[in-house]
Amino acid sequence: MSHSSRREKSNCPISYSLDLFGDRWTLLVLRDLILHGKTRFAEFQDSDEKIASNILAERLRRLEGQGVVVRQKDPTDARQKIYAVTDKGQSLTPVLLEIAAWGASHDPQTGAPDGFANSFYADREGYYREHRRRIAELLEKQDAG
Amino acid sequence: MSHSSRREKSNCPISYSLDLFGDRWTLLVLRDLILHGKTRFAEFQDSDEKIASNILAERLRRLEGQGVVVRQKDPTDARQKIYAVTDKGQSLTPVLLEIAAWGASHDPQTGAPDGFANSFYADREGYYREHRRRIAELLEKQDAG
DNA sequence: ATAATAACTTGCAATTTGAAAGTAATATCA
DNA sequence: TGATATTACTTTCAAATTGCAAGTTATTAT
Numbered sequence: 001m002s003h004s005s006r007r008e009k010s011n012c013p014i015s016y017s018l019d020l021f022g023d024r025w026t027l028l029v030l031r032d033l034i035l036h037g038k039t040r041f042a043e044f045q046d047s048d049e050k051i052a053s054n055i056l057a058e059r060l061r062r063l064e065g066q067g068v069v070v071r072q073k074d075p076t077d078a079r080q081k082i083y084a085v086t087d088k089g090q091s092l093t094p095v096l097l098e099i100a101a102w103g104a105s106h107d108p109q110t111g112a113p114d115g116f117a118n119s120f121y122a123d124r125e126g127y128y129r130e131h132r133r134r135i136a137e138l139l140e141k142q143d144a145g
Numbered sequence: 146m147s148h149s150s151r152r153e154k155s156n157c158p159i160s161y162s163l164d165l166f167g168d169r170w171t172l173l174v175l176r177d178l179i180l181h182g183k184t185r186f187a188e189f190q191d192s193d194e195k196i197a198s199n200i201l202a203e204r205l206r207r208l209e210g211q212g213v214v215v216r217q218k219d220p221t222d223a224r225q226k227i228y229a230v231t232d233k234g235q236s237l238t239p240v241l242l243e244i245a246a247w248g249a250s251h252d253p254q255t256g257a258p259d260g261f262a263n264s265f266y267a268d269r270e271g272y273y274r275e276h277r278r279r280i281a282e283l284l285e286k287q288d289a290g
Numbered sequence: 291a292t293a294a295t296a297a298c299t300t301g302c303a304a305t306t307t308g309a310a311a312g313t314a315a316t317a318t319c320a
Numbered sequence: 321t322g323a324t325a326t327t328a329c330t331t332t333c334a335a336a337t338t339g340c341a342a343g344t345t346a347t348t349a350t
Contacts, residue, residue, distance in 0.1 A: 010193035011256025013248030014176050014241065024167035031159050041328050048155035052308050057329055079316050079327045088251060095247055096159065098240045103158030106233060111156025124269060186297050197339050202298055224296045224347045 017095075020066055025051055026059050027096070030085075033069065034093055035100075035131075037138040039082050063089070093128065162240075165211055170196055171204050172241070175230075178214065179238055180245075180276075182283040184227050208234070238273065 010016075021027050028049055032038040038047075044056055051059075060083060063069040068089040074080035085092075101120045104112035120127045155161075166172050173194055177183040183192075189201055196204075205228060208214040213234040219225040230237075246265045249257035265272045 011254065012176070012193065013245045013252060013255050013257045013261075014172065014180075015194060015248070016252040016255065017244045017248035018169050018172060022169040022172065024163050027159065027163060027167065031157070035159075042326090048157065049160060052310095053329065054309095054331080055307070077317075077327085081328070091250070092247060095240070095243045098243045099162045100158045102237060102240055103160070103162035105236070107158060107161040109156065110158050110161065112158045116158075187295090197341095198298065199300085199340090200338070222296085222348075226297070 020062070020068070021092075025055055026063065027099070029056065029059055029063070030068075030089065030092055031096055031100075033083065033085050034089065034096055034135075037135055037142065039084060039142070040080060041083070044083075068092075093131065094124070097124075097127065097131070165207070165213070166237075170200055171208065172244070174201065174204050174208070175213075175234065175237055176241055176245075178228060178230050179234065179241055179280075182280055182287065184229060184287070185225060186228070189228075213237075238276065239269070242269075242272065242276070 021030065028047065028051065029044055032044050032047055038044060041053075041056065041060075044060075045051060045053060060069060060071070064071055066088075067086055070084055070086055072082045072084065074082050097120060100112065101117040104110045105117040105121075166175065173192065173196065174189055177189050177192055183189060186198075186201065186205075189205075190196060190198060205214060205216070209216055211233075212231055215229055215231055217227045217229065219227050242265060245257065246262040249255045250262040
């Protein structure tokens with residue numbers, strides 16, 4: 001009975017999206033997965049915002065249930081699970097980048113790289129492409145390591 | 146002590162953004178303001194999701210406090226307040242449209258216009274332009290009425 | 291004058307969150 | 321091999337937030 005099931009029906013696509021990630025933590029987990037290439041439970045817990053383990057577990061369960069994330073066993077260590085985004089999850093990249101760009105351009109103390117928002121706004125498609133490259137590279141290194 | 150003040154500091158631009166709109170209701174209010182041209186307290190209450198009046202009041206107060214929204218008195222009726230987005234608020238349009246497009250493309254039962262997501266993804270900048278036109282037109286009609 | 295209306299506020303029960311501690315399975319170390 | 325760490329969670333419970341319903345206050349309409 002958590003989340004949307006008590007709410008009024010709405011066929012608004014924004015409302016649909018918010019049923020899935022309209023809370024603080026879900027988008028931060030997706031940020032770590034999609035933008036930072038994180039894959040382990042403990043890695044999500046390590047980020048600055050310090051998500052509680054019970055909340056993290058619940059959010060990952062929901063994301064998996066909605067087909068946004070998959071949970072695989074780590075072949076090299078049976079204690080660990082590998083979390084990864086599906087295509088449905090990957091397609092949230094532009095949402096995350098817009099949110100990041102907005103934050104970067106309005107937070108006087110942003111920690112985002114200099115000129116990030118401007119170069120993103122100047123050529124979104126180009127930025128997406130470059131981002132894909134960066135992440136592919138990052139995950140490749142992880143597999144190697 | 147509500148919202149971010151108890152949280153760990155993070156200089157992540159996404160975290161900054163979520164401090165402002167990382168909850169269900171704030172983005173729905175912004176949707177109504179930015180995408181539907183709503184301007185009155187009662188109009189926000191009328192949307193399908195049925196936000197409670199105390200929550201709505203609190204969210205509008207925060208948005209005003211953060212310079213995302215302004216509250217003006219209606220010159221023709223002293224009971225009413227006119228809510229409008231500032232430039233900072235307007236610049237959230239791409240965030241909302243990305244969220245809408247994602248929802249529309251993944252919700253089998255979306256109520257979004259046919260082909261919305263595709264035409265948005267095909268030419269974002271073009272869509273932003275057209276959207277600006279539509280809203281300008283809409284607000285003009287409201288002033289006339 | 292009287293009744294509506296608009297924009298809120300208040301009170302309170304119910305839900306959700308967050309911090310801390312605990313558990314189970316596996317891996318590493320001495 | 322037995323003891324100690326790790327990893328990914330679960331459990332517990334107090335505290336914070338939410339959501340309804342019912343006010344309240346200041347206008348405006350009849």
